[in-house]
Amino acid sequence: xxxxxxxxxxxxxxxxxxxxxxxxxxxxxxxxxxxxxxxxxxxxxxxxxxxxxxxxxxxxxxxxxxxxxxxxxxxxxxxxxxxxxxxxxxxxxxxxxxxxxxxxxxxxxxxxxxxxxxxxxxxxxxxxxxxxxxxxxxxxxxxxxxxxxxxxxxxxxxxxxxxxxxxxxxxxxxxxxxxxxxxxxxxxxxxxxxxxxxxxxxxxxxxxxxxxxxxxxxxxxxxxxxxxxxxxxxxxxxxxxxxxxxxxxxxxxxxxxxxxxxxxxxxxxxxxxxxxxxxxxxxxxxxxxxxxxxxxxxxxxxxxxxxxxxxxxxxxxxxxxxxxxxxxxxxxxxxxxxxxxxx
Amino acid sequence: xxxxxxxxxxxxxxxxxxxxxxxxxxxxxxxxxxxxxxxxxxxxxxxxxxxxxxxxxxxxxxxxxxxxxxxxxxxxxxxxxxxxxxxxxxxxxxxxxxxxxxxxxxxxxxxxxxxxxxxxxxxxxxxxxxxxxxxxxxxxxxxxxxxxxxxxxxxxxxxxxxxxxxxxxxxxxxxxxxxxxxxxxxxxxxxxxxxxxxxxxxxxxxxxxxxxxxxxxxxxxxxxxxxxxxxxxxxxxxxxxxxxxxxxxxxxxxxxxxxxxxxxxxxxxxxxxxxxxxxxxxxxxxxxxxxxxxxxxxxxxxxxxxxxxxxxxxxxxxxxxxxxxxxxxxxxxxxxxxxxxxx
Numbered sequence: 001x002x003x004x005x006x007x008x009x010x011x012x013x014x015x016x017x018x019x020x021x022x023x024x025x026x027x028x029x030x031x032x033x034x035x036x037x038x039x040x041x042x043x044x045x046x047x048x049x050x051x052x053x054x055x056x057x058x059x060x061x062x063x064x065x066x067x068x069x070x071x072x073x074x075x076x077x078x079x080x081x082x083x084x085x086x087x088x089x090x091x092x093x094x095x096x097x098x099x100x101x102x103x104x105x106x107x108x109x110x111x112x113x114x115x116x117x118x119x120x121x122x123x124x125x126x127x128x129x130x131x132x133x134x135x136x137x138x139x140x141x142x143x144x145x146x147x148x149x150x151x152x153x154x155x156x157x158x159x160x161x162x163x164x165x166x167x168x169x170x171x172x173x174x175x176x177x178x179x180x181x182x183x184x185x186x187x188x189x190x191x192x193x194x195x196x197x198x199x200x201x202x203x204x205x206x207x208x209x210x211x212x213x214x215x216x217x218x219x220x221x222x223x224x225x226x227x228x229x230x231x232x233x234x235x236x237x238x239x240x241x242x243x244x245x246x247x248x249x250x251x252x253x254x255x256x257x258x259x260x261x262x263x264x265x266x267x268x269x270x271x272x273x274x275x276x277x278x279x280x281x282x283x284x285x286x287x288x289x290x291x292x293x294x295x296x297x298x299x300x301x302x303x304x305x306x307x308x309x310x311x312x313x314x315x316x317x318x319x320x321x322x323x324x325x326x327x328x329x330x331x332x333x334x335x336x337x338x339x340x341x342x343x
Numbered sequence: 344x345x346x347x348x349x350x351x352x353x354x355x356x357x358x359x360x361x362x363x364x365x366x367x368x369x370x371x372x373x374x375x376x377x378x379x380x381x382x383x384x385x386x387x388x389x390x391x392x393x394x395x396x397x398x399x400x401x402x403x404x405x406x407x408x409x410x411x412x413x414x415x416x417x418x419x420x421x422x423x424x425x426x427x428x429x430x431x432x433x434x435x436x437x438x439x440x441x442x443x444x445x446x447x448x449x450x451x452x453x454x455x456x457x458x459x460x461x462x463x464x465x466x467x468x469x470x471x472x473x474x475x476x477x478x479x480x481x482x483x484x485x486x487x488x489x490x491x492x493x494x495x496x497x498x499x500x501x502x503x504x505x506x507x508x509x510x511x512x513x514x515x516x517x518x519x520x521x522x523x524x525x526x527x528x529x530x531x532x533x534x535x536x537x538x539x540x541x542x543x544x545x546x547x548x549x550x551x552x553x554x555x556x557x558x559x560x561x562x563x564x565x566x567x568x569x570x571x572x573x574x575x576x577x578x579x580x581x582x583x584x585x586x587x588x589x590x591x592x593x594x595x596x597x598x599x600x601x602x603x604x605x606x607x608x609x610x611x612x613x614x615x616x617x618x619x620x621x622x623x624x625x626x627x628x629x630x631x632x633x634x635x636x637x638x639x640x641x642x643x644x645x646x647x648x649x650x651x652x653x654x655x656x657x658x659x660x661x662x663x664x665x666x667x668x669x670x671x672x673x674x675x676x677x678x679x680x681x682x683x684x685x686x
Contacts, residue, residue, distance in 0.1 A: 063455055065438075072420055072614065080414070084444055093451045095408075096439040101427055108436045112406055112455045216618060249619035271415065275559060276592035277620055 004045035012041035064092050065109030069121030070100045075268040082291025106132040116298045137301040141294035144187045152309040156294040158285030163316035164195035171235045172203035174326045180208040180233035182222045182243045192239045219246020234327040241266035241273045259325035279322035286314040347388035355384035407435050408452030412464030413443045418611040425634025449475040459641045480644040484637035487530045495652040499637040501628030506659030507538035514578045515546035517669045523551040523576035525565045525586045535582045562589020577670040584609035584616045602668035622665035629657040
């Protein structure tokens, strides 16, 4: 009951292994009689070509390189959950590398002759990605370029400006008029910050900004700086969940009650936000859908390398949990009307 | 000021590119005169062979495949922190895959012709690892085999039995006499569970066991089952930090104060345990040191493929934080003596 091989097919048909290969490749060099004999042996033995052997014979590895920005920040896990089923269904095998520790990862994958590349999160080295994208079909997922698409690479990302607006409108709707942002850097950090400033001003709120790093420690420092001001904010939107958890820790240290005296929201809706002890209001940036669409985009690109590059933005969603509430002293000021909690 | 290439060396020396290659490979086929001309051109131009091109020419990829068990459980991050500098210093480039979602990852890496393989955490498919280890130098890091080393593969791991003993002695030393374990499965889960049962009985404590899964949800269910018993435990050691955080959430739901009415300890000392809002007592299993030693073991194995396989265990360390304290009603019972908090 061993699995039939190309060798057993050849023996059954009374031909050479290489002739079996020619038939499986649909070569016109094979006579109709010998083709029929080989196909009969294939059917009798139930032979199925090994997909790995077949793709190696075609000079393809069927491997797709995925470059992640930072393994310590779990937001990429949902992107992978979206990517994988699409790649698997196409017979492709994801392999990963972390750009933070392996800045040459796109080159490593090109050297390993992967069939395609997906760069997830903040770009490691724009020039290197540009260089490799010229050799290997490449899609950027969950990140943005500083300018729009300077070298013709496909991009699939969450709509950060829309996500920040959802969070700010939630806080303004609750009655907050003094909002702070813990800001990141790079194209995504800049985008979230400018969207925050725009949406807060549109909502008639004052704006304070502290800059990360977007780690728990960075959020803790930013939170302490904000809460020890003479005029502290009543609500904070951090540019990711890890830094929001740091703001929560700073509030706890200083005896500032959340959400009674301070509302805190994060971004990315990672597993951290969903921990029962954290229960953080956060913006779900549809990471799984970003992954799914990025994988489909890559498959399209493999079929049609010359199609024009495409930018797809996926709509985010606000998840309200236990860390946001109306400010102490009641709801919105009279000129803003009552809070509309149904929105 | 462009970087000199093998082509520019050949032009300067007045020879072919392939003759330059022969000289760089120290081939005996080259005449002394032409060798001298090539080496002079190399020195004049400051030519240095590109390490990637050289290794590809030698049929080596300089890539090392790292198979992780589950990207959602951050314990592996410290293993990578230990592995990477050693691999980088040897000019090797790590690439990753997750065994949970890519059970064929060892085969994928073998097909990509990696120079070596490190399997981190619970083994995906023992038969497949055995098969690939016969083709590619392989080291297991931070995991154990059910029996000792059934197929001659190097293993570097934390000493789980010693780590569990440290945690149990801490809890017994505080005065706890009714201990529960949230247990995992597989070789590591079995090892931690049997070490727990042995150490608790040695300490004169009663033993309760609930089985995972070792996620926050699994810990939450196990914690609820333990705390709603008519005879609940006064202390819980969970087999990892994620499930310990679930036990903390169950205690909070039921109004059981930690550490006043319940002590909770985790295992692995991940970033989760270190979060300020969690501050979990946990066993640091020296993951970074495990990674460092595993990388060194792999380098030794690349040099000497026929050396006998080796098992190295690394000593763990208990990190006491805010979730463990003497049981309600005071310290240890009289027959155990006063708690020795200096240990």
